[in-house]
């Protein structure tokens with residue numbers, strides 16, 4: 189098969205980790221007889237510096253006409269201290285999500301047995317953790333009307349959801365649950381919010397279409413607690429944009445494997461794949477960033493965007509092999525020798 | 541001194557734990573020569589059953605004319621499965637907060653060395669944790685306009701904050717920081733929300749009035765992560781209503797001492813004190829509920845509402861003594877004998 193993949197390296201360590209994912213993807217393509225054409229495009233602070241805009245129209249055109257998007261990381265310290273600056277990298281991210289219609293952010297949290305010790309949680313609490321959040325990504329308070337009144341003394345942000353938006357996301361949740369343990373948790377704050385009541389009522393009405401799926405409804409504050417207490421009791425969780433932002437980040441640290449976690453953002457026409465970690469500016473150019481989360485994001489891309497599970501599996505296997513043999517960057521050091529970003533990427537590509 | 545204290549026992553284990561706090565408070569009052577008049581009043585499911593309203597006007601009158609409110613817990617399983625039921629216990633809670641003007645919820649999270657093992661987190665991560673959240677409690681998305689349009693197909697919740705509301709809460713945060721380690725963290729989502737930008741700008745403008753306080757600004761998703769990673773790096777945190785709801789619950793489980801955590805909700809005229817745990821319906825009437833969080837809430841009441849630190853200290857000391865000597869309910873069992881709710885209360889009162 190032939191694929192065009194938009195390549196958005198972004199800022200900080202983005203370009204370094206993206207390079208390794210490209211190498212590994214090319215090795216997989218070669219092995220399985222596919223042909224990938226990479227389409228690099230600017231985003232984030234890098235795009236602001238070049239053309240004054242974090243998600244330029246040219247970049248959008250590249251993404252919209254590709255078969256998938258592989259994304260590094262965005263964010264630069266020079267934008268960190270002034271959240272009201274007129275142009276910021278995050279705006280590019282939000283604009284990209286909206287314009288590409290990436291409504292479902294898929295965020296798995298799973299454990300690697302060799303990394304359990306890295307978790308802040310006790311081993312017996314996290315063993316077997318394997319959960320997936322589906323976070324709604326193009327609605328809610330992120331995109332509702334916002335502004336000031338009373339001469340700037342009052343600020344407001346409106347949170348809005350339609351039944352159709354909720355159905356679209358929940359459908360993905362039910363479908364995912366069907367391929368896993370058939371357990372779905374809808375996270376809301378239906379005891380306070382009207383949008384949450386619409387979420388709950390919409391999901392409840394869909395239950396009859398998936399009679400095998402066991403659905404639970406939990407309040408967001410309770411989930412924030414239970415995620416730390418017993419993460420391994422959850423499987424698929426669906427939630428709205430802001431709750432998802434908070435809970436997926438919370439969940440990411442509990443497994444001890446944060447530096448390895450991939451993610452996908454799915455739309456009707458295209459999907460984007462990226463590591464969950466940020467642009468890690470302090471490490472830029474030092475060849476020390478861990479490329480595995482980005483490499484595993486490429487695995488998700490083969491599996492989900494191209495429907496090629498074998499290819500994805502080949503990548504996951506080589507990552508597991510590297511972990512077992514200690515071919516890792518310094519963040520995963522376990523007393524032994526460690527490797528550079530590039531060296532880990534080379535090893536993975538060579539061992540596909 | 542003479543005090544009138546409104547006594548809102550509420551539902552589930554509320555009445556049982558409240559009884560113990562009354563006993564201990566009376567013992568302290570006797571020892572220090574104070575006179576307490578308790579004013580019982582209905583709230584929660586108990587009030588719905590009796591008068592059809594979770595926060596009746598008579599209860600409000602009792603609270604508004606007292607020197608403090610001591611609160612047990614509300615919530616009953618018969619209301620759990622239908623968040624859109626017309627009358628629910630939670631509505632009483634929200635109405636009470638609003639009508640009494642309880643704008644600042646003070647939620648400490650600290651560790652007891654004998655309980656470190658109960659935490660889901662590793663000991664070295666939580667040792668020394670001693671943080672306090674100040675959650676804004678009468679504004680934000682909880683109280684903004686909410687509703688439906690498009691024949692019920694679209695739901696909305698408006699989040700609104702005024703500069704004055706933020707200043708009022710932040711002032712308490714700065715003052716509290718001055719009595720502690722002079723570190724204040726403002727938690728927001730200023731990279732996305734206009735209300736958060738107003739929070740940040742308002743707190744930034746107040747920094748000059750408290751030159752000794754070192755203020756940091758962190759995004760809510762980052763705090764949700766860092767709280768699990770390094771809770772002991774935080775001291776005083778201020779935040780808006782919904783973020784506070786999620787983060788205080790998350791923080792409560794990390795110390796391993798959740799069953800012991802008290803809280804206060806402060807207004808301009810009156811303050812309310814309550815344990816952070818819920819009504820624990822399964823344990824109702826079994827004389828097994830841990831009364832210590834409510835007893836420690838009474839300690840906070842003496843300290844904060846009556847400005848009587850010695851009296852508060854006497855309560856804290858006797859709780860520490862009970863923990864050290866194993867005079868605890870079964871949830872804190874450590875192999876040894878355990879005691880009933882009432883027996884723990886009697887012991888505490890006798891040993892004041």
Ligand SMILES: CC(C)[C@H](C(=O)O)[C@@H](O)C(=O)O
Nearest residue numbers: 278279281282433731732761
């Ligand atoms: C950078 C920010 C706008 C973004 C979000 O809140 O969605 C980030 O936290 C994320 O989760 O991708």
Ligand SMILES: CC(C)[C@H](C(=O)O)[C@@H](O)C(=O)O
Nearest residue numbers: 379380409630631633634785
């Ligand atoms: C019961 C609910 C309305 C309430 C809230 O969200 O404020 C509770 O979770 C709390 O934190 O006191």
